[in-house]
Amino acid sequence: MSDFLEIKDVTVTFKVGSTIAARLKGDPPPILTAVDGISFEADRGESIGIVGESGCGKSTLAKAITGLVPVASGSIHLDGVDLAGKRDRATMRRIQMVFQDPSSSLNPSLTVEKMLSELLRVHEIVPREKIPDRCAELLELVELPPSLLTALPRRLSGGQRQRIGIARALALEPEVLIADEAVAALDVSVQAPVLNLLNSLRENLGLTLMFISHDLAVVRYVSDRVVVMYLGRAVEDRPTAELFDNPRHPYTKALMAAAPKFGVKKKPGESALKGEPPSALDLPSGCRFRPRCPLAAEICEQTEPDLTGPSEIERAACHFAWDEAPA
Amino acid sequence: MTTPPSAAYEGVPPTIEPLEVPIGERGLWRRMPKKVWVGVGIVATYVLVALLAPVIAPYDPLMIDPANSLASPSADHLLGTDQLGRDIFSRLLYAARVDLPIGFLGAFLPAIAGTILGALAGFYGRWVDTVIMRTADVVQAFPAYILVIVLVFALGQGARSIIIAFTVLAWVVYARIIRGEVLRVRDLDYVHAARVAGLRNLRILRVHVFPNVISQTIVYLPSDIVFATLALASFSFLGLGIPPPTAEWGAMIADGQPFITTNWWFATVPGLAIVGLGLGLSLIAEGFEEALRG
Amino acid sequence: MSGNLLEVTDLRVTFDVHGRQVTPVDGVSLTLERGVALGIAGESGSGKSLSLKSIIGLLPPNATVGGELRFALDREAPIPYAPADVHGHGISIIFQEPMTALNPTMRVGDLIAEGPKLHKGMGKKEAEERAIELMRLVGIPTPERRARMWPHQLSGGLRQRVMIATALSVEPQLLLCDEPTTALDVSIQDQILGLLQELRTRLNMAIIFVSHDLAVLGEICDRLAIMYAGRIVETGPVDEVFADPQHPYTEALMTSVPSFGATTDKLIGIEGRPPDPRDFPPGCRFAPRCDYAQEDCTSADHHLADVAPGRTTACIHPELIEGLGQ
Numbered sequence: 024m025s026d027f028l029e030i031k032d033v034t035v036t037f038k039v040g041s042t043i044a045a046r047l048k049g050d051p052p053p054i055l056t057a058v059d060g061i062s063f064e065a066d067r068g069e070s071i072g073i074v075g076e077s078g079c080g081k082s083t084l085a086k087a088i089t090g091l092v093p094v095a096s097g098s099i100h101l102d103g104v105d106l107a108g109k110r111d112r113a114t115m116r117r118i119q120m121v122f123q124d125p126s127s128s129l130n131p132s133l134t135v136e137k138m139l140s141e142l143l144r145v146h147e148i149v150p151r152e153k154i155p156d157r158c159a160e161l162l163e164l165v166e167l168p169p170s171l172l173t174a175l176p177r178r179l180s181g182g183q184r185q186r187i188g189i190a191r192a193l194a195l196e197p198e199v200l201i202a203d204e205a206v207a208a209l210d211v212s213v214q215a216p217v218l219n220l221l222n223s224l225r226e227n228l229g230l231t232l233m234f235i236s237h238d239l240a241v242v243r244y245v246s247d248r249v250v251v252m253y254l255g256r257a258v259e260d261r262p263t264a265e266l267f268d269n270p271r272h273p274y275t276k277a278l279m280a281a282a283p284k285f286g287v288k289k290k291p292g293e294s295a296l297k298g299e300p301p302s303a304l305d306l307p308s309g310c311r312f313r314p315r316c317p318l319a320a321e322i323c324e325q326t327e328p329d330l331t332g333p334s335e336i337e338r339a340a341c342h343f344a345w346d347e348a349p350a
Numbered sequence: 351m352t353t354p355p356s357a358a359y360e361g362v363p364p365t366i367e368p369l370e371v372p373i374g375e376r377g378l379w380r381r382m383p384k385k386v387w388v389g390v391g392i393v394a395t396y397v398l399v400a401l402l403a404p405v406i407a408p409y410d411p412l413m414i415d416p417a418n419s420l421a422s423p424s425a426d427h428l429l430g431t432d433q434l435g436r437d438i439f440s441r442l443l444y445a446a447r448v449d450l451p452i453g454f455l456g457a458f459l460p461a462i463a464g465t466i467l468g469a470l471a472g473f474y475g476r477w478v479d480t481v482i483m484r485t486a487d488v489v490q491a492f493p494a495y496i497l498v499i500v501l502v503f504a505l506g507q508g509a510r511s512i513i514i515a516f517t518v519l520a521w522v523v524y525a526r527i528i529r530g531e532v533l534r535v536r537d538l539d540y541v542h543a544a545r546v547a548g549l550r551n552l553r554i555l556r557v558h559v560f561p562n563v564i565s566q567t568i569v570y571l572p573s574d575i576v577f578a579t580l581a582l583a584s585f586s587f588l589g590l591g592i593p594p595p596t597a598e599w600g601a602m603i604a605d606g607q608p609f610i611t612t613n614w615w616f617a618t619v620p621g622l623a624i625v626g627l628g629l630g631l632s633l634i635a636e637g638f639e640e641a642l643r644g
Numbered sequence: 645m646s647g648n649l650l651e652v653t654d655l656r657v658t659f660d661v662h663g664r665q666v667t668p669v670d671g672v673s674l675t676l677e678r679g680v681a682l683g684i685a686g687e688s689g690s691g692k693s694l695s696l697k698s699i700i701g702l703l704p705p706n707a708t709v710g711g712e713l714r715f716a717l718d719r720e721a722p723i724p725y726a727p728a729d730v731h732g733h734g735i736s737i738i739f740q741e742p743m744t745a746l747n748p749t750m751r752v753g754d755l756i757a758e759g760p761k762l763h764k765g766m767g768k769k770e771a772e773e774r775a776i777e778l779m780r781l782v783g784i785p786t787p788e789r790r791a792r793m794w795p796h797q798l799s800g801g802l803r804q805r806v807m808i809a810t811a812l813s814v815e816p817q818l819l820l821c822d823e824p825t826t827a828l829d830v831s832i833q834d835q836i837l838g839l840l841q842e843l844r845t846r847l848n849m850a851i852i853f854v855s856h857d858l859a860v861l862g863e864i865c866d867r868l869a870i871m872y873a874g875r876i877v878e879t880g881p882v883d884e885v886f887a888d889p890q891h892p893y894t895e896a897l898m899t900s901v902p903s904f905g906a907t908t909d910k911l912i913g914i915e916g917r918p919p920d921p922r923d924f925p926p927g928c929r930f931a932p933r934c935d936y937a938q939e940d941c942t943s944a945d946h947h948l949a950d951v952a953p954g955r956t957t958a959c960i961h962p963e964l965i966e967g968l969g970q
Contacts, residue, residue, distance in 0.1 A: 210687040
């Protein structure tokens with residue numbers, strides 16, 4: 024397999040609630056499966072969008088790939104290297120992350136320069152005497168003036184902080200950049216330049232980008248391929264244009280119908296998506312989307328559909344996804 | 351609308367961001383409000399008095415003059431004399447040499463110990479947390495004064511025993527505060543970012559967690575110095591503190607108490623000395639808090 | 645005076661910040677007819693949320709409100725009012741974050757019943773029945789059971805429905821919405837927007853909906869007002885504004901949003917950032933960031949002027965705007 028980043032059957036579980044209470048009742052300790060057997064591959068320089076609503080496990084997946092949370096089963100390979108177990112510093116460096124909330128993603132007591140130079144020093148990215156120059160270059164890379172080096176985070180605007188967050192990730196010269204809702208907290212006029220920045224960085228630095236968002240329009244703008252997640256599983260994984268033109272999974276269809284579309288007149292409340300997702304602790308039998316699905320049939324109750332399709336790059340997890348020929 | 355939505359009422363003007371690009375940061379010290387400097391002035395005066403007591407005190411604080419006991423204030427004795435004829439003014443000045451070091455050490459040592467232990471407990475969790483916090487529970491479950499009595503009996507009366515007793519007792523509060531703060535900060539994105547960057551635990555704790563929780567200790571510390579001084583006074587009152595005849599504010603209050611109706615200044619003036627110190631320290635604590643929030 | 649439900653004239657909100665006067669809402673005027681949904685769009689710090697809160701008197705104590713607000717409580721001539729008068733008498737508000745807006749120490753049913761008890765003089769039993777009725781109205785399943793639950797036991801979507809039920813409990817003629825769907829998932833957002841739309845027609849209720857999200861406003865509103873730096877810069881029917889923006893800021897906002905329907909080549913965004921309310925630029929406040937800015941833009945204050953029936957703009961050179969090529 025020549026794929027650069029290979030995620031295979033990754034499952035992440037958390038213990039929730041009281042283990043003691045469960046034991047007293049004679050039940051097994053409650054375990055929440057946040058990510059349930061996700062697989063996908065990404066080429067070098069490819070941009071993968073991960074879409075889903077809150078609780079679908081997209082952020083947990085990101086944390087598992089960066090090594091922030093342990094993987095319960097499955098494997099993550101980067102350029103052929105298995106990332107199982109404790110990662111050393113050099114491995115951590117290869118996958119970096121941009122976080123959602125600009126107000127909590129920067130250490131409030133470090134100036135921009137101190138924050139960046141710590142990373143450059145610890146990882147010995149450049150010789151010590153070159154560190155100040157490199158800090159200024161990093162700011163230039165994210166289109167900020169070098170005068171911001173002496174600023175503490177609270178003096179920066181949301182957009183500036185998010186750029187600093189990107190600069191921090193780029194300081195380690197990663198090969199994979201994961202952006203977890205990186206523009207969700209920004210104003211629309213600030214969002215656009217940050218998205219453009221991510222796009223141009225990917226092109227110029229050859230980064231593999233994993234862009235996680237609840238916003239379909241934003242994902243469409245930055246991704247080559249989109250993985251749609253629902254309750255810990257991938258329900259559709261297809262090239263962006265094909266997915267948006269002709270969604271195959273009823274959940275993807277419903278999400279698209281529910282999203283307000285700028286410039287397209289639609290009445291709210293008419294999406295097929297009724298009710299709310301069930302608890303991940305109490306999943307329905309068969310297909311987990313079944314209770315909210317307009318297509319639900321008997322087979323959906325009995326068998327959980329696999330993520331399959333006509334080709335490796337066109338997959339959907341619905342029994343009826345490929346019934347009609349792709350348009 | 352019936353329930354006042356708290357988020358809506360707690361209005362602060364919209365965040366105002368500076369237009370100009372910041373050139374430099376105003377340091378914490380430059381952001382300190384005036385009250386801090388007033389507080390520092392008061393505390394510095396106390397320290398100065400303690401240092402200069404032998405120079406400015408008109409009498410030997412231990413010199414007994416039974417013929418001249420319980421004298422009223424006069425030109426000779428500015429604050430009169432006590433029941434043994436000792437000069438109250440001189441004793442007041444000399445007492446600063448006892449109360450200040452015990453107050454400061456008795457607050458700083460537990461603050462340092464508690465902050466470090468609390469940070470370790472919160473950051474590492476698991477057995478580290480269990481060991482430290484269960485020990486804290488045991489200390490807290492023990493009646494404080496009994497513990498002091500036991501320690502004073504074991505180590506002998508004196509400043510050293512008092513400071514050790516304070517440290518053993520008071521670290522618990524700091525440990526709890528700091529542990530809670532660390533638990534909050536530990537899950538913030540900038541700590542996650544530091545982990546993703548492959549930084550070692552100890553560095554994350556030192557650079558990314560500790561500086562952002564330490565303010566809680568700094569805010570609490572000055573009031574704890576007051577508390578330590580007051581506690582020393584009550585220990586002396588109970589005969590567990592500094593043995594007589596050493597001049598000490600708490601002991602002086604105890605001495606003066608029987609004469610409160612006739613010689614009211616006898617017990618009141620050392621009391622005021624403690625209040626003044628407390629005022630200075632609270633001003634510092636409050637100002638620090640404001641500057642850190644600023 | 646026409647049949648307007650709400651008339652706001654020259655609203656100003658001023659804060660005293662360490663002795664400095666800051667005016668984040670600076671001369672906002674708007675009128676609203678019965679049953680109409682007005683959207684106010686703008687970015688953070690534009691003053692949209694403060695304008696909304698000043699209508700219902702929810703400003704912090706260090707704020708001073710200037711200008712005139714008139715609200716028709718019934719069909720008689722509109723009267724100027726103190727915001728306290730309209731609490732529970734015709735205007736309600738819902739917020740973005742239902743968890744902080746709902747008292748966590750009260751059961752859901754009691755929260756909703758409080759309005760009818762206080763403002764409609766209902767007895768305990770009657771008010772509880774009314775609460776269940778309202779919960780059914782806003783589409784909360786098994787309302788009898790959920791009325792006994794605490795706010796934290798409900799999902800975000802249900803909490804938002806509870807907040808709407810609380811707001812409706814005083815039978816408002818005007819519902820103020822402060823980004824009520826921003827914190828919700830798209831599928832839940834769609835449900836809540838659908839609910840608001842349905843309630844609006846059923847109860848003939850007017851709505852002012854504040855949001856940064858143009859797409860959301862496009863779905864729910866009849867008319868749109870765009871705010872920038874404390875002022876309204878453009879108003880008009882939603883479709884017309886989107887089709888043919890008459891202010892460069894509106895156009896710039898629209899080109900900042902990635903399109904859902906088609907692949908976008910490159911988003912444009914807006915250079916620089918909104919001005920500091922302590923130091924607004926002279927003349928048109930958008931001029932420093934405006935691609936079409938002319939010399940006379942910064943000379944005098946520009947007020948909203950009619951450009952077409954029902955449409956106003958504060959731009960003095962709307963003819964320069966190229967349009968979006970749609």
